[in-house]
Each structure stands twice: as C-alpha cells, then as structure tokens.
Amino acid sequence: MENNPFIKKWRKGLRKIALVYPNAYASGVANIGLQYIYAYLNSLENCICERFYLDIHNCLRSFESGTPLSDFDIALFSLQFEEDYFNVVKILKESGFKGLKIAGGPCAMINPKPIAKYFDAFVIGEVENSRVLDVIAEARSVEDLECEGVWLKEGKVKRIYPKRLDFYLRRQIIADNVFGRCLILEIGRGCIRRCRFCVVRQIYSPPRWRDLKLLIDTAEDYKGVVDKICLVAPSTLDHPRAKELIARLIEMGFLVSPSSTRADKLDEETVELLVKGGLRSLTIAPEVGSDKLRDILNKGLSEEHILNAVEIGKEKGINSFKLYFMIGLPNESFEDVKEIVRLVEKIKSLKVEVSVSINPFVPKPHTPLQWCSYTGIERVEDGLKEIKRRREYLIKELSKICEVNVESVERFAIQTILSRGDEDVSKLLEAKPSLRLAKKMNLTRYLEKIPLDSELPWDFIDHGYKKERLIKEFIQAVWSE
Ligand code: SF4
Numbered sequence: 466m467e468n469n470p471f472i473k474k475w476r477k478g479l480r481k482i483a484l485v486y487p488n489a490y491a492s493g494v495a496n497i498g499l500q501y502i503y504a505y506l507n508s509l510e511n512c513i514c515e516r517f518y519l520d521i522h523n524c525l526r527s528f529e530s531g532t533p534l535s536d537f538d539i540a541l542f543s544l545q546f547e548e549d550y551f552n553v554v555k556i557l558k559e560s561g562f563k564g565l566k567i568a569g570g571p572c573a574m575i576n577p578k579p580i581a582k583y584f585d586a587f588v589i590g591e592v593e594n595s596r597v598l599d600v601i602a603e604a605r606s607v608e609d610l611e612c613e614g615v616w617l618k619e620g621k622v623k624r625i626y627p628k629r630l631d632f633y634l635r636r637q638i639i640a641d642n643v644f645g646r647c648l649i650l651e652i653g654r655g656c657i658r659r660c661r662f663c664v665v666r667q668i669y670s671p672p673r674w675r676d677l678k679l680l681i682d683t684a685e686d687y688k689g690v691v692d693k694i695c696l697v698a699p700s701t702l703d704h705p706r707a708k709e710l711i712a713r714l715i716e717m718g719f720l721v722s723p724s725s726t727r728a729d730k731l732d733e734e735t736v737e738l739l740v741k742g743g744l745r746s747l748t749i750a751p752e753v754g755s756d757k758l759r760d761i762l763n764k765g766l767s768e769e770h771i772l773n774a775v776e777i778g779k780e781k782g783i784n785s786f787k788l789y790f791m792i793g794l795p796n797e798s799f800e801d802v803k804e805i806v807r808l809v810e811k812i813k814s815l816k817v818e819v820s821v822s823i824n825p826f827v828p829k830p831h832t833p834l835q836w837c838s839y840t841g842i843e844r845v846e847d848g849l850k851e852i853k854r855r856r857e858y859l860i861k862e863l864s865k866i867c868e869v870n871v872e873s874v875e876r877f878a879i880q881t882i883l884s885r886g887d888e889d890v891s892k893l894l895e896a897k898p899s900l901r902l903a904k905k906m907n908l909t910r911y912l913e914k915i916p917l918d919s920e921l922p923w924d925f926i927d928h929g930y931k932k933e934r935l936i937k938e939f940i941q942a943v944w945s946e
Contacts, residue, residue: 467494468639468690472529473507473514480602482506482514483527483537483562487552488545490518490528495642497651497697498570498591499543501634505598512602517556524556534560539601542584544572547883548876550580554894557583565604572884574624574668576830576923577616579883579890587616589926590625591654591669593632597625616925623927624668630654630675633683639691644722647693650680652710656699658727661763661942662752662791664829665699668928674698677706681713693720693743702730711738728774729766736774736781746785747778753790753797754804761796761942768808775812785818791826792859792871793840793852795943802855806862813866820868823859825852825877827884830923831930833938839881839912840874848912849874849900875900882911887922 484503486493493499493516506514515527517534526533534540540562542553549572557566568577569588577587585607592598592614600612610617614625630653637648655672656665666672684694694714698704701723707730714721721742728749736747751771753759759766775786790805805823813819828837840848856871863869879898882890886908896902903909915921917936924932 466640469636471504471507471636471638475513475530478511479513480511480539481532481537482512482602483517483534483540484514485517485524485534485540485542485556486545487519487524487542487549487556489520491641491643492545493518493543494638494640495644495649496543496545497634497637497649498593500638501593502541502598503638504634504636506602509599509602519552519556523559524552525560534562537562537564539565539567539604541601542566542568542570544568544570544577544580547572547579547880550883550894551898553580554583565607565610567601567610571664571668574926574928575664576884576886576926578888578922579886580894581618581888582891583894584618586610586618587622588614589616589622590614591627592625594627595625621925621927624929626654626669628673630673631679633675633679635683635686637687639687644695644724645693646691647695647722648684648687648691648719649697650684650694651675651697652680652701652704652707653698657703658700658765659763660752660765661761661833661938662794662826662829664832667831667930669699670929672703674704677710677713680710681717684714684717684719688717691719693722695722695724697724699725700727701725702727702735708735708738711735711742715742727766729770731774731777733777733781736777736783740781740783745783746787747774747783748787748789749774750789751808753794753801754806754808755801758794758797758801758804761794763938763942768811771808772811772815775815775817779815779817783817786812786820788812788819788821790821790823792823792855793826793842793848793874795834795837795841797841799855799858802858805859809863809867819866821863821870823856823869823871825856825872825874827877827881830885830921831926831928831935833935833942835885835921835935836915836917836939837943838914839878843914845909845912849878878909878912879903882908885915885922886911 515529517524566584567586568584573587616622653674655669657672828834840852842848
C-alpha cells in the first residue's frame with residue numbers, strides 16, 4: 466500500500482514512458498532519484514510515466530495500470546547493479562519492446578559498454594535541473610536524444626549533475642521499502658572521504674549536502690504520515706550538521722535511522738542520539754582486518770576507532786553489530802585474512818552480538834584500484850584458487866564465533882567482468898552466467914591486472930578527475946610497500 470502515489474489518467478496522445486527497475490519493488494521505491502524522475506515526467510502535460518518492477522508482473526506490465534511494457538513509447542531503465550543486466554536482457558526479450566531504450570543509474574555512469582548493445586542511449590549523471598528529461602519526453606528517434614549528459618554510444622561524454630542540492634521532492638511515495646515504511650531524506654550526494662576502492666566518491670563528486678532547513682521543512686510535511694525517517698547519503702554522519710538534524714527530527718517525533726555509519730563518527734553524543742532515534746544495531750565497515758591494509762585502502766579508520774565505536778555503542782545500549790569486510794585486495798596476504806578473524810574475536814570479547822558479511826573485492830572502474838586484478842593476485846587461475854581458500858578459512862573460523870556470510874568468489878568474478886568489460890561482454894548476458902562460460906568466451910581476461918598505459922573501456926566518460934591522479938594514488942597504494 467502506497468501513500469502519495471501519483472496516478473495520472475491516461476488519455477490519447479500522451480507520450481508513454483516506462484520507468485523500469487529490473488529488481489525488487491522494495492529497493493526500487495526506496496530510490497529517491499527514480500521517484501524524482503517519475504514525478505517530473507508525470508508533471509509534464511504531454512507525458513505519462515508508469516513504473517515497472519521485477520517482482521510485480523516480472524517487469525512486463527506496469528505497476529499502476531497493468532499496461533504491457535510493449536505499449537510504451539520509451540523505456541527508461543535504471544541500472545543499479547551489474548547483476549541486473551541479466552534481468553534487463555530477459556525483460557527486453559520477453560516484452561518485445563520496440564520503442565526507444567534508454568538506461569541510466571550508477572552502472573551506466575561507471576561503464577555501460579557491456580550492456581550497450583541493448584540500448585539506444587545512456588544518461589550519464591544526475592538528471593535533476595538538467596534538460597535531459599524534457600529531451601527524453603519529446604524524443605521520437607535516437608537523434609532527438611542528443612543533449613548534454615546523454616551518450617549515444619559513440620564519442621566522449623561528460624557527466625552532468627546539479628551543482629547544488631537546493632531542491633527536494635515534495636510528494637514522496639511512502640511505501641514498505643528496504644529501509645522499512647519511512648520517509649527517505651536524501652541529505653547529500655558524493656563523499657568527502659577518499660577510500661581508494663570506492664566508486665561512489667568518483668561518480669558523485671563533488672560532495673554536496675542539503676541544507677538543514679530544507680530537510681526539516683520536508684520532514685515537516687510528513688508529520689502524522691510516517692513514524693520513521695531514513696537519512697540517506699554515502700556517508701550520512703559526515704553531513705556538517707548531522708547531529709543537529711537528527712536531534713531536530715527526534716524532537717519532531719520521528720524515529721531516525723541513518724543508511725550508513727562510519728566508526729570514527731560514532732562518538733558518545735551521536736550514538737546516544739541514534740539510540741534515542743530508535744537505532745538498535747550498528748553497522749560498521751572495517752573493510753579489512755589490519756590497519757596496514759586499511760591504509761592501502763585509504764579508509765581513514767583505525768582499529769582503535771572501530772573498537773571505540775563498539776564500546777560506545779554497547780555502553781549506550783546497542784548490543785548487535787554488523788561488520789563488513791572484503792577479501793582479495795592488492796597486497797593482501799593470508800596473514801591479513803587471519804587479521805579479520807582476530808579483529809572479530811576482539812570485538813566479540815566486548816560481549817556483543819556480531820554478524821559478519823564478507824565480499825570478494827571488485828576493482829571498480831574510475832577508482833585508483835581499477836588496474837588491480839580480481840583477487841589481488843597476478844595470475845587469474847592462481848588468484849581464484851587462493852581466494853577460495855581464504856573464503857573457506859574465514860567461513861570455518863568465523864562460524865565458530867558468530868554469524869557469517871562470505872559471498873561467492875564466482876559471483877563476484879562475474880560482477881567484475883560486467884563492471885570492467887567492453888562490448889564483447891554482452892554475449893555473456895543471454896546465457897546462464899558462469900565463470901566456466903566466461904572463460905570459454907575469453908572474458909576472464911577482464912579479471913586480470915590492467916597495464917597502467919592501457920586504454921580503458923570507460924575512458925570515454927569524463928567524471929571530472931584526472932587519470933594521472935588515479936595513477937599516482939594507485940602507485941602510492943600498491944607499489945609503495
Ligand atoms: S566513506 Fe564510504 S562512501 Fe565515502 S569514500 Fe569511503 S567507502 Fe566511499
């Protein structure tokens with residue numbers, strides 16, 4: 466059941482735009498950027514926009530009126546996760562959609578080449594305050610889509626973004642989303658930190674925060690509509706007025722939950738506020754077990770910060786901690802992997818509940834670690850073998866002391882291929898994905914270390930950084946040992 470659904474009446478002559486989220490409703494409806502696009506397109510006189518979700522009619526008929534996707538003139542796909550590419554290909558095939566196919570979202574901004582074959586154009590950036598949506602709404606052919614921030618599959622493109630976040634969606638759809646039933650308050654974009662593995666800081670730069678008054682005014686409109694507010698940003702507690710904002714929202718009677726927390730921002734006052742706001746468990750991302758590897762990642766977090774945060778949390782009444790780690794990083798040794806177990810043991814010794822989630826590291830485009838091999842080991846076969854050994858070790862040791870989930874090495878290898886590949890990767894998308902098939906198709910070469918002077922499939926996107934800076938950081942991180 467949705468509050469505030471924007472249902473526009475059908476009439477003859479309207480341009481029909483399908484907003485397709487090739488994944489579950491609960492995560493799609495939580496995406497405030499998509500809500501903005503939906504509201505904006507429906508506000509245009511000559512246009513109707515309806516939503517499509519994978520778990521509602523398999524994305525083949527619309528959420529609002531059940532209209533088949535094939536009846537729409539334009540399909541706008543949101544690419545949030547590389548693994549959704551398989552769903553995209555299936556949806557396009559099964560729907561028989563013949564209109565204009567456009568994609569946007571973080572995967573399009575990172576590297577759209579592997580999925581390029583299936584679309585006419587890609588939106589590279591954030592569309593608010595740009596001409597892109599008006600251009601899309603008027604477009605009758607691919608040529609009509611020519612505009613700043615749209616990549617028509619040749620040449621270079623510069624990312625677009627609003628310089629200031631001085632606007633906010635006034636009629637948000639409230640639904641049961643991945644954060645629960647809540648108002649989503651996007652407090653900022655981009656990140657002031659410089660973690661070397663993180664693509665968010667690169668593709669959403671520069672960091673931009675919403676003004677406290679705008680956020681409070683927006684929340685005011687939802688008093689009596691929702692009990693809870695989820696604060697969304699890549700690093701929520703870095704908002705210059707985060708504490709004041711949380712305190713004000715609590716005073717207004719809301720429960721408050723941040724979408725992310727950094728251990729070094731969890732001081733006594735902040736944790737006390739978060740507990741008052743209803744937080745019962747804390748998520749911390751140490752990323753790795755040792756300070757040495759954390760320095761390579763430029764995480765800006767020490768073991769002391771992590772242990773401090775747990776101690777403060779416990780003192781303020783939080784007893785459950787979720788920890789995120791990665792394996793397969795450059796320069797990682799088996800001893801470093803053992804350090805993860807040691808750190809978790811140390812946290813457990815503080816007598817708190819711990820659950821651990823570990824992902825193999827994906828060297829993402831546009832980051833200083835983009836040239837690294839998947840697994841961090843030079844020869845792909847050796848790397849895959851070794852990282853599987855590390856994974857098994859972690860499952861065996863950590864499951865003795867806490868709940869643990871270590872993601873599949875194969876699954877993340879495929880993700881790396883989809884993230885770093887070129888157009889030839891598209892042939893993998895119509896099959897059932899497996900590493901064996903990727904190998905047969907000669908695609909496992911995208912798991913290899915990349916020479917620093919290579920031209921990269923995603924070099925055509927200008928995100929505003931200088932490649933020389935990334936190279937410098939890569940050298941500092943990986944070769945400075
Ligand atoms: S703090 Fe989080 S969002 Fe910011 S750069 Fe580091 S990993 Fe990325």
